[in-house]
Amino acid sequence: MFGLRASVMKSAIIVPTMFSQQTRNTFILRRRWPPPLHKKGGKVPKMKGRHFVYDLVEDTSVKKKPDIRIVLNQFVEGVGTTGDVLTLHLNKAYENFILPGLAVYANPENLEKYKTYEKRPLEENTHSSPFVKRTMDCLHRLVLRVTMSNSEPWTLQPWHLKASFRKSGFVVPESAIEMPPVQIKGPDPNLLDKEFYVTVTINKKEKVHVRCRIYHWAAGQEQLPFEESYWKKPKQPLIPEQAEVLQKFPYQNE
Amino acid sequence: MASSRLQVTARQLSKTFKKKGRFEIGIASELPPAYKKFWREWKVLKPAAVHFVPQEGKWKRDELTGETYPIQNIPIPLKFPAEINEGIWGGEAVVKGFQKRDDRRRRVPHYWVPVLKRTVVRSEVLNTHLSVTVTDRTISLINDHYGFDHYLLKTPACDLVSVLALKLKKQILTELMNGCPRHAYDPKKQMEIYEEYKTYLSSYTPEEIEWYGLTWYEALSKVAKLKEAANKPIPLKNVYRKNLVEKLKSAGIESKSSSADEISATTSWLSKMNPFGKKDEA
Known part of the structure; x- marks a missing residue:
């Protein structure tokens, strides 16, 4: 009993008390008071109100998301030529390049597929520079x-x-x-x-x-x-x- | 169990009594195994943890006392509003619970609702852009899977949740099974796309694809329709006529003067009369 209480106290201390206003994001939550253990393979015990008290662990929409890599599959004005690998913000890459079909995801197959164009001599390219x-x-x-x-x-x-x-x-x-x-x-x-x-x-x-x-x-x-x-x-x-x-x-x- | 020496009590009976499952009542018992497989994938399998972080391992030790506890990850219950079926939320749903904002105050009820936005997704196999309601998680999942089709085909139904996503998955699978007819204008591209996605076909049979992505009531009505089509009632007059002809044949009486031209050849007005026809026909 002492151990359980200690763990509860610990968890209560770690979690910051913030929730001053409602935010609508992707939430990762945690029970403030976890339900008691049950038998192996048995029923989950009937939960009380306190088992539905959640603390916010993380809000993924606030966290910075990693950039994604894309490969151009055609000449794009001001950006690059076929086979250029770009590292861009998630939304920019998706909305400006993937959806219009100007680029594809930089998975190994696509990198291999558009690699050949990279080695072409400059004269064959229609433009001397992307800009x-x-x-x-x-x-x-x-x-x-x-x-x-x-x-x-x-x-x-x-x-x-x-x-x-x-x-x-x-x-x-x-x-x-x-x-x-x-x-x-x-x-x-x-x-x-x-x-x-x-x-x-x-x-x-x-x-x-x-x-x-x-x-x-x-x-x-x-x-x-x-x-x-x-x-x-x-x-x-x-x-x-x-x-x-x-x-x-x-x-x-x- | 049924031996006569055993005294059957109510308690024993209650132990042997098994509640009938969903697939054992009424017309549902005629659902094919293909649909049962899909149902299991959709409703029985445990979805991936989205709104909580599951603890790793089987056991954990209390740091203070050294006691060992089993790790039991009880998922946070989710609410699925009707709108979830009109979008692709990537496994997110509404969480209903309480917030304890201050230690000295009473907990307050709270709903954690995912942020929805409308955006466009591109399906390679269907060769279209679709405007759908999604969450940020959906878009990052699409990016992680290198495309919308890969995301739908790789993700089990329990994680897709929404009916819209399942219908699209079914359509994509059907399209693949038919060899991508929407790309028929460009045979080279058609071949490329088929080669890229054909690995997903190996885990489904054509019958399973046919029964994939149906809701419970759709599946039941499909069974009912099939059943109705198979047991189409034959008019009794046809049966009786057939019986009579057989009877006559077995008795050795040749059926004569029954063909249409012979009737027309006769002059008797009685043979021309059709008592079941319309007035002017008679």
């Missing part, structure tokens, strides 16, 4: 403002464009920029309401056209007024050969 589509989209949307002098004569060079790209937040090497077929010279007021495009090569593979507009810059009083939302307004093509391509660019709506 290249995103970069292409960003450049496609961009209306590049090329700031040139209003007083000094100039001829448009790749390094001008490189600097303009850098101002807009894109690091583009000069070698990746393909200039328009016609030389553009200035300052020239005719350039103001015109646009043209240059071609940027990403990772020596993907090519994307970028719209450019010349902006004449001058200090002090000669400064031209700033045009509000210039990227939303369509302009005339500077080079007639480029007109067809320029028509296909998207304009951000109001």
Whole structure:
């Protein structure tokens, strides 16, 4: 009897008294007062009210669950290519990859099945990097403002464009920029309401056209007024050969 | 026991008397062993411990006194609301009990209810997405089994609990037995899926699959239907006619002038009359 009471006291001390409000989670419970022992293979004794008093041992919804591993079974933009193994949070992996069928569970069979794709040479893959589509989209949307002098004569060079790209937040090497077929010279007021495009090569593979507009810059009083939302307004093509391509660019709506 | 020398008392009789089980009353006694197997898997087997941590081993020793006690894991009783059959709760259920929030206060009644959420599960074999009510435990079980189909097929009925899960399991098994007809548009994929899941078929016979996942009343009505179809009543007029023809044959009298063309050939209006036909037919 003493032993039993001691064990009861012990269990009562360990369990923290918390239950201040109702929470709806997966519960792991424990009897505060376990029922007495019964005969081997016999009936469980009739239980009293106190045998239904439970203490919360653990709440599994509060505990952090381990991440799960998945294998991509196709190219996913911004994530990876076939055969890439990802370690993700349970819900993200399930909802964003397993359910749409973009990935499968990383069990030994699937790892073996999609391993072959991993060894393929880079040329065979359709994309040079998982993030290249995103970069292409960003450049496609961009209306590049090329700031040139209003007083000094100039001829448009790749390094001008490189600097303009850098101002807009894109690091583009000069070698990746393909200039328009016609030389553009200035300052020239005719350039103001015109646009043209240059071609940027990403990772020596993907090519994307970028719209450019010349902006004449001058200090002090000669400064031209700033045009509000210039990227939303369509302009005339500077080079007639480029007109067809320029028509296909998207304009951000109001 | 039945020897005449033994004095049969009420006490002895009460010992020999065995209460009739579920499968020994009425039409239930005609349920096939295939259904009995499923019933055992569903209702008799002990489900896995979800809401408590079972103690390991057979014995434990009291640290203070050194006494040895047997370990008896008495499971926490669960409540199964009707809604459990419309979702897949992964073995979770409602626990009804008390909380002792303070040592100096009276215990208060409390229900521990699992958190339910509606999400989508993908079944490879059925080739569909399903919107079902689940718990977090279900999703982690699906992930642990590497897929919804594997989870359903590997888990015994006592852990699935819900009728919905059992019906889906039955449908998946039937689909596998027929060789995945839903993937017929892509024979390569069909073959792959069949190869992946065919191991589960080995533990069921076709009859067991047919009786799998039926509730008690569904099983009983199925038995009744089968029985009715087998013992379809034959109209007595057919029986009597057959008997009469046999009798006539045995007596050596040839049946004549009974064929239809002979009747039509006769001119007598009496033979053309059909007393059981409609008015205009007569």
